[in-house]
Amino acid sequence: MRITFICVGRLSREYSAVWGHYERLIRPYTTLEVLEVPETPLSMGVDHVKAKEGGSISSLSRPGAFRVALDGGGREFGSQELSGFLAERKVQGVNHFQFILGGAVGLDRTVLEGAELIWSLSALTFPHQLARVIVVEQLYRAIRIERGEPYHH
Numbered sequence: 001m002r003i004t005f006i007c008v009g010r011l012s013r014e015y016s017a018v019w020g021h022y023e024r025l026i027r028p029y030t031t032l033e034v035l036e037v038p039e040t041p042l043s044m045g046v047d048h049v050k051a052k053e054g055g056s057i058s059s060l061s062r063p064g065a066f067r068v069a070l071d072g073g074g075r076e077f078g079s080q081e082l083s084g085f086l087a088e089r090k091v092q093g094v095n096h097f098q099f100i101l102g103g104a105v106g107l108d109r110t111v112l113e114g115a116e117l118i119w120s121l122s123a124l125t126f127p128h129q130l131a132r133v134i135v136v137e138q139l140y141r142a143i144r145i146e147r148g149e150p151y152h153h
Contacts, residue, residue, distance in 0.1 A: 003098075009039040
């Protein structure tokens with residue numbers, strides 16, 4: 001399985017340390033790639049920010065990948081349910097998943113419309129850097145659940 005993260009912005013030092021921990025844990029199970037697009041200054045206006053970042057994100061989307069956009073209005077999963085959902089996609093022949101995370105103002109509607117799944121982590125709002133770390137942790141957990149391996153450590 002191949003996982004690509006398409007993200008707006010770079011991780012700060014604090015979030016990078018936690019990301020690195022989960023990246024080391026997940027690497028034995030999958031190929032992991034992170035593609036980052038630059039953040040657009042919020043002073044440009046929300047619509048401009050979404051359009052500019054959305055265009056950059058769309059240029060990185062790969063044909064054949066199962067695109068999962070993170071958005072508060074999307075479908076929520078429990079960990080077991082997420083694991084089963086991803087396992088079903090793999091049985092259907094999906095071997096490349098792209099997880100798309102926007103910046104401070106979220107994702108442009110064109111990005112959301114191009115996704116096969118819109119996933120909400122929670123009804124709570126998270127900083128986009130924290131959301132990236134939560135996603136990699138949940139993917140690690142989902143893989144371990146699918147394999148019948150313990151995932152608490």
